[in-house]
Amino acid sequence: GAAAAMGTPAGAEDALSRYRSPLVSRYAGAEMAFVFSERNKFGTWRRLWLFLAQAEKSLGLPITDEQIQEMEANLDNIDFKMAAEEEKRLRHDVMAHVHTFAHCCPKAAAIIHLGATSCYVGDNTDLIVLRDGLNLLLPQLARVISRLADFAEKYADLPTLGFTHYQPAQLTTVGKRCCLWIQDLCIDLQNLERARDNLRFRGVKGTTGTQASFLQLFEGDHSKVEELDRLVTEKAGFKRSYMVTGQTYSRKVDIDVLSVLASLGASVHKICTDIRLLANLKEIEEPFEKDQIGSSAMPYKRNPMRSERCCSLARHLMTLIMDPLQTASVQWFERTLDDSANRRVCLAEAFLTADIILSTLQNISEGLVVYPKVIDRRIRQELPFMATENIIMAMVKAGGNRQDCHEKIRVLSQQAAAVVKQEGGDNDFIARVRADPYFSPIHKQLDSLLDPSSFIGRAPQQVAKFLKEEVRPALIPYKSKMGGKIELTL
Numbered sequence: 446g447a448a449a450a451m452g453t454p455a456g457a458e459d460a461l462s463r464y465r466s467p468l469v470s471r472y473a474g475a476e477m478a479f480v481f482s483e484r485n486k487f488g489t490w491r492r493l494w495l496f497l498a499q500a501e502k503s504l505g506l507p508i509t510d511e512q513i514q515e516m517e518a519n520l521d522n523i524d525f526k527m528a529a530e531e532e533k534r535l536r537h538d539v540m541a542h543v544h545t546f547a548h549c550c551p552k553a554a555a556i557i558h559l560g561a562t563s564c565y566v567g568d569n570t571d572l573i574v575l576r577d578g579l580n581l582l583l584p585q586l587a588r589v590i591s592r593l594a595d596f597a598e599k600y601a602d603l604p605t606l607g608f609t610h611y612q613p614a615q616l617t618t619v620g621k622r623c624c625l626w627i628q629d630l631c632i633d634l635q636n637l638e639r640a641r642d643n644l645r646f647r648g649v650k651g652t653t654g655t656q657a658s659f660l661q662l663f664e665g666d667h668s669k670v671e672e673l674d675r676l677v678t679e680k681a682g683f684k685r686s687y688m689v690t691g692q693t694y695s696r697k698v699d700i701d702v703l704s705v706l707a708s709l710g711a712s713v714h715k716i717c718t719d720i721r722l723l724a725n726l727k728e729i730e731e732p733f734e735k736d737q738i739g740s741s742a743m744p745y746k747r748n749p750m751r752s753e754r755c756c757s758l759a760r761h762l763m764t765l766i767m768d769p770l771q772t773a774s775v776q777w778f779e780r781t782l783d784d785s786a787n788r789r790v791c792l793a794e795a796f797l798t799a800d801i802i803l804s805t806l807q808n809i810s811e812g813l814v815v816y817p818k819v820i821d822r823r824i825r826q827e828l829p830f831m832a833t834e835n836i837i838m839a840m841v842k843a844g845g846n847r848q849d850c851h852e853k854i855r856v857l858s859q860q861a862a863a864v865v866k867q868e869g870g871d872n873d874f875i876a877r878v879r880a881d882p883y884f885s886p887i888h889k890q891l892d893s894l895l896d897p898s899s900f901i902g903r904a905p906q907q908v909a910k911f912l913k914e915e916v917r918p919a920l921i922p923y924k925s926k927m928g929g930k931i932e933l934t935l
Contacts, residue, residue, distance in 0.1 A: 466794075466797075468794060468797040468798060468801065472758075472797075472801040473797045473800055473801055474800050474801075474804055476581055477578065477581055477796060477800040478797065480574055480577050480578050480581065480796070481574065481578070481793040481796065481797065483525070484523070485574070486570055486574070487523055487525075488520060488521055488523065489566075489570045489573055489574070490539075490542055490566040490570060491516070491519070491520045491521075491523070491542075491546055492520060493565065493566050493569055493570065493677075493681070494516065494543075494546065494557050494558060494561075494566065495516045495517060496676075496677045496680040496681060497558075497559065497560075497561060497565070497649065497677055498512065498513060498516060498556055498557070498559065499513060499676075499680070500672075500673050500676035500677050500680065501556075501559060501673065503676065504663065504669045504672060504673055504676075505663075505669070506556075506559070506662065506663075508556050508559075509552075512552050512553035512556055513553070515550045515551075515553045516550055516553050516557070519549045519550050522549050523545065524545055524548070524549070527548065528541050528545040529541075531544045531545055537563075539558075539563040539566060539567065540563075542566075543557055559662070560649070560658040560659050560661075560662045561649065561651075561658075562651055562692065564647065564650075564692050564693050565647075565649060565650075568647045568693050568694050569646060569647050569648070569681065571788070571792065572644060572645075572646055572647060572683075572694065572698075573681060573682075574792075575644060575698075575792070576641060576644050576682075576683075578796040579637055579640060579644075579702070580641065581796075581800065582637060582706075582796070582799055582800065582803065583634070583637050583641070583923065584923045584926035584927075585800065585803040585804065585807065586630060586633060586634050586637065586709070586803055587634065587919075587920050587922075587926070587927070588807050588923075588926070588927055588929075589630060589803055589806050589807045589810055590627055590631060590634065590916065590919070590920060591920055591923075591927055592807060592810035592811050593623055593626060593627050593630070593810050594627060594912050594916050594917070594920075596620070596623055596810060596813060597620040597621075597623040597624050597627060597908055597912065598620065598908065598909075598912060599620070600618065600619035600620040600623070601618060601620035601621070601904070601905045601908035601909065602618060602620070602901075603618050603619045603620065603815070603817060603820070604616045604617075604618055604820075604821075604824060604897035604898060604900065604901050605617060605618060605619050605622065605820050605823075605824070606820070606823050606824050606827055607622075611722075613827045615831065615900065616824065616828075616831070616897055616900040616901050617901060617904050618904040618905060618908070619729070619815060620904070620908045621901075621904040621905075621907060621908050622719075624907070624911050624912075626712075626715075626716040626719070627911075627916055628915075629712040629715065629716070630709075630712055630716075631915060631916060631919055632708075632712075633705070633708060633709040633712050635919075636705040636708060636709075637705055637709070639705075640701055640702050640705045643701065644683070644698070644702075645683060645684075645685050645686050645687045645694075646678040646681055646683035646685070646686040646687070647687060647690055647693070647694040648674040648677060648686030648687070648690075649670075649673055649677055650674075650690045650692075652692055653691060653692055653779045654689060654690040654691045654692060654779060656670050656674070659673060674686055691776075691778065691779030691780050692780040693776075693780045693784070695773070696769060696772050696776055696784060697773050699769035699772065699773070699788065699791075699792065700766070700769045700770055700773055702795075703765055703766050703768070703769050703791070703792070703795050704766050706762060706765075706795045706798075706799045707762060707763045707765065707766040707795075709762070709799060709802075709803075710758075710759040710760075710761075710763040710799070710802065711763060713755050713759045713802045713803075713806055714755070714756050714759040714760065714763070716755075716806065717749075717752035717753075717755040717759070717806070718752075718756060720749060720752045720809065720813075721749045721752045721753065721756070724747075724749040726819070726823065727816060727819050728815070728816055728819050728820045728823070729813055729814065729815050730747060730749070730813070730814045731749050731751050731752055731809045731813060731814075732808065732812030732813070732814070733747050733814075751805050751808060751809050751933065752809060754802075754805055755805050755806055755809075758798050758801055758802050758805075759798075759802055761794070761798055762798040762802065765791050765798070768787055768788075768790075769788075772784045772787055772788065804931050804933070805931075805933060807931045808930075808931040808932070808933045811930055811931065824897050825872075826865075826871070826872050827872070828895055828897060828900070829858075829861065829872050829874035829895070830858060830861075830862075830872075830874065831900060832875075832894055832895050832900075833854050833858060835894045835899075836850075836854060836884070836887065836891075837850050837851060837854060839887045839890055839894060840884065840886065840887055843886035843887055844886065845886070850883075853881065853883055853884075857874060857877045857878060857881065858874055860877060861873050861874035875891060875895065879891065
């Protein structure tokens, strides 16, 4: 019907004939895409079955070296076509893969999945994937912080107009403003580390979390059941497992992980919004390739499309926290299966999206372009009004009357404001002060009174202290992973 009318062959199976998430097809990095791939998932299932068999054997169950070796030899020998056919027949993904693994391990077939429930492979794999995903995001985030720290250091002393309510405010510096971005990202770095370090393994807990099947396997020996749980947890690379579970690990764990990613999304959105606003002011621009086209209709345009992409995807990342919140709230008793389909989508999408916005932000931060003359021009437009207090103080020191001076300044500043707002002219307040004989005692001081560097307070010192005492130490664990620039597919 419709497909044929549009020229798509009926039953076509090529990639262009089937929807693929742009998170993978267009944006995500290969490493993160692999972590959430079917191959990694089912390969991890097989490793978990191996860990279980090895631990059961070491605790005295009748499992042979030959069976273990057979499993080890076939960990990645996965017949995905056979698994799909088995799942179609059995309507159960775990049992389909038990049968598929058993098919290539005939000697070990009888002991694969011994005493376990589906969540032994499903939930434990999810926890491994969450851990591995966080371990990929952490150095990515550290690289972004490192690039921005270099930028902040370079521009620590460059005065720029501050904004509150997006109205001109006291001066800050380009580097100090960047430190506000870095501080948010450092909080995210700490939160990601905490989320990773707090992850525990589900371990071997049985169908409702009581370990009844394993207690039966070990003929009532509680110590062996506990040791089995410890051994498998250790083999999977975790320091500890959750002491109590239902059939699944608590879905609050997913909330904890995705809330950290959502918070990262908020940080990136704020940073990239600031960059977009600065691009409009022509003070700072993101990288722009030599042959890049900003607009099909307006050839002169240099749109901040990387920052816009980050904001677009960060919004999606922030909304994903609603899924685990609702899932955890509706899990009945020891578990219900209404978590499964939702988690297949939201966990992968959260990590893929976080991966994309971090790689994009790294690319932006490696190529930010600053225009000091534009920044200075904007300062010069606003600084005269900000300098009024300094002018009054200088006049008083020169013997003037504060109230008389204040009134003179008020009149001249209102005249200058009218030129700016009603005539569209430049701020001529200082020219009016120079022309007024009343201010002759301080005419020679005006240039120094208007030096932007005298309006930035401790901004440069704050930058240096913050980078030295908080930022650089936080990056030490990632020192070996700081290399490599990001090239984006735009």
